[in-house]
Amino acid sequence: MASLADSFLADLDELSDNEAYPEEDNAEAVGMDEDGDDDMPDLESLNYDDLDSVSKLQKTQRYSDIMQKVEGALEKDTYLSNQGFILEEDPEYQLIVDCNALSVDIENELIIIHNFIRDKYRLKFPELESLVHHPIDYARVVKKIANEVDITLVDLEGLLPSAVIMVVSVTASTTSGKPLSQENLVKTIEACDRALNLDAAKKKVLDFVEGKMGYIAPNLSAIVGSAVAAKLMGIAGGLGALAKMPACNVQLLGAKKKNLAGFSSATSQFRVGYLEQAEVFQSTPPALRTRACRVIAAKATLAARIDSTRGDPTGKAGRNLLEEIRKKIEKWQEPPPAKLPKPLPVPDSEPKKKRGGRRLRKMKERYAVTDMMKLANRMQFGIPEESSLGQLVLTGLLE
Numbered sequence: 001m002a003s004l005a006d007s008f009l010a011d012l013d014e015l016s017d018n019e020a021y022p023e024e025d026n027a028e029a030v031g032m033d034e035d036g037d038d039d040m041p042d043l044e045s046l047n048y049d050d051l052d053s054v055s056k057l058q059k060t061q062r063y064s065d066i067m068q069k070v071e072g073a074l075e076k077d078t079y080l081s082n083q084g085f086i087l088e089e090d091p092e093y094q095l096i097v098d099c100n101a102l103s104v105d106i107e108n109e110l111i112i113i114h115n116f117i118r119d120k121y122r123l124k125f126p127e128l129e130s131l132v133h134h135p136i137d138y139a140r141v142v143k144k145i146a147n148e149v150d151i152t153l154v155d156l157e158g159l160l161p162s163a164v165i166m167v168v169s170v171t172a173s174t175t176s177g178k179p180l181s182q183e184n185l186v187k188t189i190e191a192c193d194r195a196l197n198l199d200a201a202k203k204k205v206l207d208f209v210e211g212k213m214g215y216i217a218p219n220l221s222a223i224v225g226s227a228v229a230a231k232l233m234g235i236a237g238g239l240g241a242l243a244k245m246p247a248c249n250v251q252l253l254g255a256k257k258k259n260l261a262g263f264s265s266a267t268s269q270f271r272v273g274y275l276e277q278a279e280v281f282q283s284t285p286p287a288l289r290t291r292a293c294r295v296i297a298a299k300a301t302l303a304a305r306i307d308s309t310r311g312d313p314t315g316k317a318g319r320n321l322l323e324e325i326r327k328k329i330e331k332w333q334e335p336p337p338a339k340l341p342k343p344l345p346v347p348d349s350e351p352k353k354k355r356g357g358r359r360l361r362k363m364k365e366r367y368a369v370t371d372m373m374k375l376a377n378r379m380q381f382g383i384p385e386e387s388s389l390g391q392l393v394l395t396g397l398l399e
Contacts, residue, residue, distance in 0.1 A: 051191050054116055057109040058194065066102050067201055069095055070208045093239075096212055099205045100234020106202045110135050113195045117142055120188045124177045131168055132160065136199050141168070143192040147179045206230065219303035219318030223296065223325070224278040231274045232300070243301070243308035250304075251275060251297035275300070280325055288332050295325055 057063055073095070114135035121128065121142050132138045140159050148154050151172035156165045180188065210226035217239055220229045235253050236242035242250070254273030272293050275281055284292040299321040306317050354360075 051116060051187060055109060055113050057105055066098050070204055074208055092212060093216055096209055096216055097238050099209050100230060103202055103205050104234060106198050110195055110198055113191050117188055117191045120184055124180050125175055126177055127171045127175055139192040139195040143189055147185055217307040218315030219306045219312055220300060222315045222318030223300050223303050223322045228274050228278050239304060239308050243305040247298040247301040250301050251293055284329055292329055295328055299325055
């Protein structure tokens with residue numbers, strides 16, 4: 001008993017020693033956390049209640065300069081000739097590359113603003129984010145509804161399909177949300193206006209780029225279209241970089257990794273990037289789209305290399321490549337040729353060589369049909385054969 005009590009006392013002393021200096025352990029832990037988070041931004045210092053702290057693209061000088069150039073180019077509706085210029089040094093080409101990069105930044109900025117609006121408006125109408133998925137449509141609906149309690153008084157015609165409007169109205173009548181405060185409502189409406197302005201700016205940029213793609217990359221635009229060609233150039237970093245890429249990488253440009261949530265990837269869809277938006281890909285039957293995507297990527301890479309060297313400014317080479325793609329897809333859809341019946345071989349008219357010899361002659365004599373058997377096999381007309389005990393006995397003409 002004494003040894004057991006001594007062991008208990010020793011354990012208590014150790015526990016008391018560890019609890020006597022808890023601040024030192026905490027200080028070491030905090031120091032380790034601080035050392036590990038030196039490279040990470042301080043999340044607590046960011047004010048997520050302020051829209052300007054999370055959305056900063058419109059305030060940058062780069063955004064203002066590019067939009068000013070785009071608006072000026074759209075008003076003039078002219079482009080510089082590339083005579084005497086190298087394509088990469090052409091100011092129009094540099095502006096298009098900058099516009100492609102800006103369009104990607106605008107898409108990311110729209111996602112950030114959508115999350116801001118959704119977090120603010122969730123207190124008023126939490127079910128709306130599951131009914132309206134598109135960020136721009138969500139911003140338009142939130143701006144239209146605002147703090148209105150009775151959704152039936154809000155005219156959503158033209159913003160959403162009629163079926164979705166009915167579902168939103170029914171869901172709003174049973175929602176558990178509360179009206180927003182005036183401060184939060186003002187911030188939400190301001191975020192909606194900023195999202196709509198960014199969307200309008202993105203459309204201007206894409207219109208400008210699509211209008212110039214026939215000049216910058218006529219052959220690539222002939223295969224995949226101006227919009228897809230502009231996106232491919234933007235994410236690749238220019239026409240020269242796109243021309244140096246292998247076709248297998250061009251096929252994946254713009255592809256987003258899907259979160260399978262623990263499910264098997266065996267049934268996941270074939271990964272395709274911006275090429276799935278091309279008209280020739282959309283017109284292909286789903287069963288052949290995997291093969292078609294590889295062919296489109298290969299031909300688009302060839303077209304980009306032609307455009308990078310200004311090999312065919314008329315775009316005829318791109319149209320010929322597109323015609324090859326369509327012919328291949330049509331060939332894949334043709335049914336297999338019918339299986340024709342195989343005719344029998346022509347019989348030989350010459351007598352075949354047969355084995356002779358004494359043994360074969362004896363066998364033929366043994367199994368030969370005699371005259372008596374021939375007469376027994378013949379039957380007299382109109383005279384029944386005799387039967388014995390229910391068995392028919394063929395006698396033929398032997399009687």
